[in-house]
Amino acid sequence: MVLFGPPGSGKGTQAKLLTEMLGLPHVSTGDMLREHIAAGDALGMEVREIIKAGQLVPDYLVIRLVEDRLDRADCEAGVLLDGFPRTLDQARMLVGMAEGRGLRVLVIHLKVDYDVITARLTGRRLCPQCGTLYNIRLKPPIVAGRCDIEGARLIVREDDKESVIRQRLVGYDAQTMPVLEYFFARVRFFEVDGSDRKPEHLAKEIVTWIRSAIDADTDEISGEGL
Ligand code: AMP
Secondary structure, three states: EEEOOOOOOHHHHHHHHHHHHHHOOOOEHHHHHHHHHHOOOOOHHHHHHHHHOOOOOOHHHHHHHHHHHHOOOOHHHOOOOEEEOHHHHHHHHHHHHHHHHOOOEEEEEEEEOOHHHHHHHHHHOOOOOOOOOOOOOOOOOOOOOOOOOOOOEEEEEHOOOHHHHHHHHHHHHHHHHHHHHHHHHEEEEEEEEEOOOOOHHHHHHHHHHHHHHHHHHHHHHHHOOO
């Protein structure tokens, strides 16, 4: 299963809920790469500067990482991929890898109105001392502009400024659209609007779709759906 969603869409929350509900491992290439950087190994050294610069890690490195991960025993029944694939070559490789392992690819696209995302992220405030995150609309501090724990003056993170958020969303579109179009024509694809839904409700709807997609595939394989 591949989960797509723009920054600020709540993709991280959905990944967590879905892996819990389905009992499948959550495989995030971003997390795996950060683990290698933290370990200071050869791969970590190779990708450190690339990630710092906000660029994409070369396909062959990410593909190898995902292939190794999919070969582990806990992925036999399936896996929830997060942050992969990000390029057409990675998407093609994934379809090939899945076929070779007798797995199907299901794609979930979490769509959220960009004005909603901008409102969510520009409302975020950070305590520079303890790192606690607030949101002036959704999770305000007790005293406006001050951290509940430290009393420090809250700040807006550099990448939560509106112009930066718009830039990140444009970047997401440019990177993701070709990959989504590739999948749309080839695999089971579910687009769900998460603009004003409770995360738990959204996750339930996604799981219902996943189950029906799996049932439809099983029927097709056994011939019952024909
Ligand atoms: P993420 O946590 O998914 O935002 O990923 C953090 C960073 O890791 C990205 O900005 C890229 O530099 C790198 N990265 C993660 N996944 C991939 C991927 N599938 N292809 C290339 N680079 C990736």
